[in-house]
Amino acid sequence: MDTTDPAVQLYLISPADVGGNFVERLDRALGAGPVAAFQFRVKGVDDHEAARLAAPLQEVCAAHDCAFIVNDSIALAKRLKADGVHLGQGDGDPREARDILGREAQIGVTCHASRHLAMEAGEAGADYVAFGSFFASKTKESEHRPEVDILVWWQRVFEIPCVAIGGITPDNCGPLVSAGADFLAVSGAVWSSGDEAEAIRAFQSAITSAAAG
Template identity: 35%
Template sequence: MRGLYFVTPDRASGRIALVAAALRGGARIIQYRDKSGTGMAGLPEARELLALCRKAGALLLINDDIELCLAAGADGVHLGEDDAGIADARTRLGPNRVIGASCYNDLDRARRALAAGADYVAFGSVYPSPTKPAARRANPGLLRAARGELSAPICAIGGITPDNAAPIIAAGADMIAVIQAISEAPNPEAAARALQALFAQTAAHTTP
C-alpha cells in the first residue's frame, strides 16, 4: 500500500464527485468517512464509491463501521481507539480485508495494533489540522522511528498539503491521508495529482 489516501469529508454534498476527482488524480486509497451516524443508510453511497474505486484500481475502506464494510463489499476498515478492537475486526472481516489503525503519536499502540492483525498504521496529526485542531501531534522523528522498526505500511495524516507533504514522505510515510487538501481545493483533481506525484519525486530524490 503506497500513495495518496483520500478521506471523504463529512458533508455529503458532492462527495461522489470529489472521490471521482481524487481517483482521476491518482488516489490509491479512498476512505468513506461519514460521522453523521447514518450507519447502513450510507450503503448505497458506499457501493457507488466502491464501483468508482474498482474502475480506478483503488481500495475503498470504511471508517469505523465493520457492518457497512461487509454489506458494501468494501476492501476493509479503518479503526480509531474508540472503535472495534483490531482482533475482533480481523475475526469478523476474515484474512483478506484490509484493517488500518489510528495510532496518533503512539509507536507502542502501532506495535500492538499490528500484533492484533492490523495491516497498516496511521500516525498524526503531522501538521496542525483544520479538521481536528486539538489532535495529538506526530512529528517526522516518530515516522522515521516507525519506518526503522515496522515492516507494515505507514500512513501519515493531518494538515498535509502539496506544499508540505514531501518531508513526510521522505520521513517514511508510505501513504499520506488528506481531506481538505482535496475537498477544499479549487481543482480537486489537480490537487490529487500534485500530491500523488510527490511519491515518485521523493523516491527519485532519495535514491542513492
C-alpha cells in the same frame, strides 16, 4: 490497497458531505492519478443511509482500482463488503475486525503519536498503522502531534506500512515522504482546493520530487 508497492501512495479521505455531486468529484480525483485507497468517513447517519451514500462511491473506487475503506465501523464495513476498515482507538480490536471481515480485509488503526499503540496494533494483526496529526487540520481536530522521526523509527523496526495523516498538503508533505511514510492520508487539501484533479496531480508531483531527494 496495495501495501507492497514501495512508492509513497495517496490515501484519500472523504469530506463530511458525500452527497450532491460528490460521486463526480471522486471520479475526477481518482482519474487524475493513482490513489491507493479511499476512506468513507461520514458521521451522524444510520447504516442504511450510509450504505445508500456509499454504493455509487464504491463503484467509482472499483473502476479506478482504489480500495474502499470504511471509517470506524466494522459492522458497516461488513454490510458494504468493503475492502477494509479503519479503526480509531475506541472503535474495536483489529482481531475482532479480522474475525468478522476475513483474511483479505485491510485493517488500519489510528495510533496518534504513540509508538506503544502502534506496536500493539501490529501485534493484533493490523495491516497498517496511522500516525498523526502531523499538521493542524480543519478536517479533524487532534491534540496529538507526532514528530516526523516516528516514521523513521517505524520503518527501521517494522515491516507493516505506516500512514501519515493530518493537515497534509503538497507544500508540506516532503519531509513525511523523506522520513518513510508509505501512505499520505489527505482530505481538505483535495476537497477544499477548488479542483480535486489538480490537487491530486500536485500531490503526485510533490511526492515524486521528495522521493528523488
